[in-house]
Amino acid sequence: MASTRVIGTFVVWDYVVFAGMLLISAVIGIYYAFAGRGQKTSKDFLMGGRRMTAVPVAMSLTASFMSAVTVLGTPSEVYRFGAIFSIFAITYFFVVVLSAEVFLPVFYKLEITSTYEYLGLRFNKYVRLCGTILFIVQTILYTGIVIYAPALALNQVTGFDLWGAVVATGVVCTFYCTMGGLKAVIWTDVFQVGIMVAGFASVIIQASLTQGGINTILNDAYNGGRLNFWNFDPNPLQRHTFWTIVIGGTFTWTSVYGVNQSQVQRYISCKSRFQAKMSLYINLLALWLILACTVLCGLSLYSRYHDCDPWTAKKVSAPDQLMPYLVLDILQDYPGLPGLFVACAYSGTLSTVSSSINALAAVTVEDLVKPCFPSLSERSLFWISQGMSVLFGALCIGMAALASLMGALLQAALSIFGMVGGPLLGLFALGILVPFANSIGALVGLLAGFAISLWVGIGAQLYPPLPERTMPLSLETYGCNSTYNGTDWMTTTEMPSSTSAFQVYNIERTPLMDNWYSLSYLYFSTVGTLLTIFVGMLISLPTGGRKQNIDRRFLLTKEDFLSNFDIFKKKKQVLDYKPHPTEDGGTDNPGFNHVELNSTDQSGKTNGTRL
Structure with missing residues (x-):
């Protein structure tokens, strides 16, 4: 009976495994700081000497994607809303092809360090400045969520102090990122990918053994309505359907892989464009593997707790704690494995946060410091780059406090990318694909796209969509309590559609709330991108866009x-x-x-x- 389950706790070997992962990550940073003394310039520090090859860069791209938001949020998503999330496999294919064939060729041939340099070359310094500021704000917000997520897991499974864990995450990331630059970030990511795959594998294998095989897990998921792969409802207000995931997801993730500095900075550090493209395509295979692992973990979670939901039964305080709860349930007899899983979540955070810090430093030096102080020597820029890494590490730790108020982590993270990343994707697409787009059209289009994305995004946080839009699946607790008189206490509940701390309660809903604010969060990016392109084209035509002479290097040819x-x-x-x-x-x-x-x-x- 579910009520008799006793959840384990951390033992010495769990701490040893966890500490070992942190120690090796720090040592890699020290190695590239002292053994790799070739780093004399800011470009060496920020771009790894532009000598990287496809496989380590692909692993690094994968590690960034596998943040703790993925490790903790995606299985919880599948547990609550079903395996329709696996349709993202189609999305990832389109994202990688668009990034490799549309954006990478232009960025690579222009020799840029910051993607926002492109905006200055294609349009003007004001458009470049707007893009830079939006990226900095977006990245600090997202990184705050990524730091907070594993701290939440640690707090749940080990009793570590929540904010002590937050600070520790930021400090370790900042240390090896500042010491070793991009090379340290990439090679630490390669190590951390191994830790993450091992963590997922331990959960999936043990869950299969505990539940009686994969067939039992799939049967439980089928009976619970979790194998809901094909929902072709075209309604854009439904949270997850085939169309919202493929169309909206493609826009959301292309804004990350195609134009976001954190990802672009890695593949343009490759020593040839062929290696850069290969890194993206190898990364696609890794993305599919990760998606399969996280969906299987979510189905295992449901199979284990299909009759006693830990959240409804108040055994965990947030859905993002379900995976750590499962780990201490099924792996408690294997000292070290719970520590391996927490190291898995923590590795995802270290890789994502370090890449964000490195990208923020690169953008600040290239787009803000160099234009203002053109006479600075390369050595001075190198030291400034390191200083920026420390500064942004501290800022990201501070933003983790805000993340604690943002509710469900996965949706919050993707919402931020959608609200800010969509208009930025539209801006870059306007420059690369529309020859007559000019700086006036680009600036007005960006502001229009950002304003609309912000409006719908904030509205959705304040007035979350109703359950008929989010389609939560039922969760049961009849297995949690029983009496000897033959009466079962049975409850069936539906997950709330939102856990946002900003939600406004007790207000009469209007058509605006039930329609515009109920738009699927995956379409935030789509709206921002398309509006930016449309307004940019509309404004460029009457303001002399057709009369300008554009260097063909700035366009996709x-x-x-x-x-x-x-x-x-x-x-x-x-x-x-x-x-x-x-x-x-x-x-x-x-x-x-x-x-x-x-x-x-x-x-x-x-x-x-x-x-």
Whole structure:
């Protein structure tokens, strides 16, 4: 009977496993700070010398995606709303293709460090400044959520002080990010991916053994209505359907993979454009693996507690604590494995927060410091980059306090990306895909898209959609309590559609609340992107957009696509092709041509379009 279950606690071996993960992460940062003394410039520190290869960058992209929001939030999402979340597998395919074939070619050939440099080149410094400020605000808010999530798990499963864990997360991330730069971030991510996969595997394997096999888990999920893969309702007000996930999810995640500095900074640090594209496609396979793991964990969670929901029974205080609760339930007889899972959640946080800190430092140095102080030496910029890492680490810790008020973590995180990332995606798409777009149209379009996204996003927090829009599935507690007189205490409850602390209660709902504010949170990004592009085009036409002469390097061209096949042509020329002396594996990355070809004609920089 569910009521007899006794949940375990942390033992010494759990702390050893957990501390070991933190120690190795810190050591990697120290190694790249002292053993890798080649980092003399801000570009070395922020871009890893632009000599990275596809596999470690792909693992790093994966680790960033696998934040504690994914580790804790996605299984809880599947437990509450069903396995329709697995449709994101289709979304990820579209996201990677768009990022690799539309945005990457333009960013790579322009030799940029910050993606917002593109906005200055394509439009003007004011558009660039707006994009930079929006990115900084978005990233600090999101990172606050990512720091708070594992602290919540630690508090639930170990009794660690909640805010002590928050500060510890931020301090460790800031330490190795400041010490070792992007190289430390990427190689720490590679290590942490292994920890995360091991954590997921331990839960899935033990849940299968405990529940009597995968078939039992799937049967329980089917009987509980959790295998709800195909919902083709076109209504944009429904929270998760095939269309909201594929269309809205594609816009939401393309704003992350396609134009967000945290991700773009990694793949443009590769030594050739071919390696950069390969990193994205290898990452796609890893994303599918992670999605399968998190969905299986969610179904295992339901199979274990289908007759006694721990949240309804007040055994946990928030849905994001369900996974740690399951871990201490089924892994309590295996010392070290609960620690491995918490290390899994914590690894996701370390990787995401460190990449955010590194990206914030890069954007601040390239978009704010350099334009204001053009005479600063590279050595000075290097020290400023390190100082910025410390500053943003402290700011992200502070923002974790706000995250504690934002309710369900997964939806809160994606909502922030949608509200801010959508208009930014629209701005970059306007510049890359619309030749007649000008700076006036871009600025007005960005402001319009951001205003509308903010309106619907904040409205949805204040007046959450009703259950018929969010479609929560029933949760039962009849297995939690029983008496000897033959009477079962049985309750069936529905999950609340929102746990936002900002929700306004006891107010008569209007059509605006039931329609506009009930828009699926995945469409926040879609609305912002499309409105930015539409308004930008509309304003550009009458303000001289068709009369401007645009450098073709700022646009996506036919040559960018055809150059995908250059690697096959190169094989015939390999004996004659001697670009320049290289070291450490060499680089074809145009961002370092000015260092390695300082005595070569500037036309050599056209190598940026070469694979």
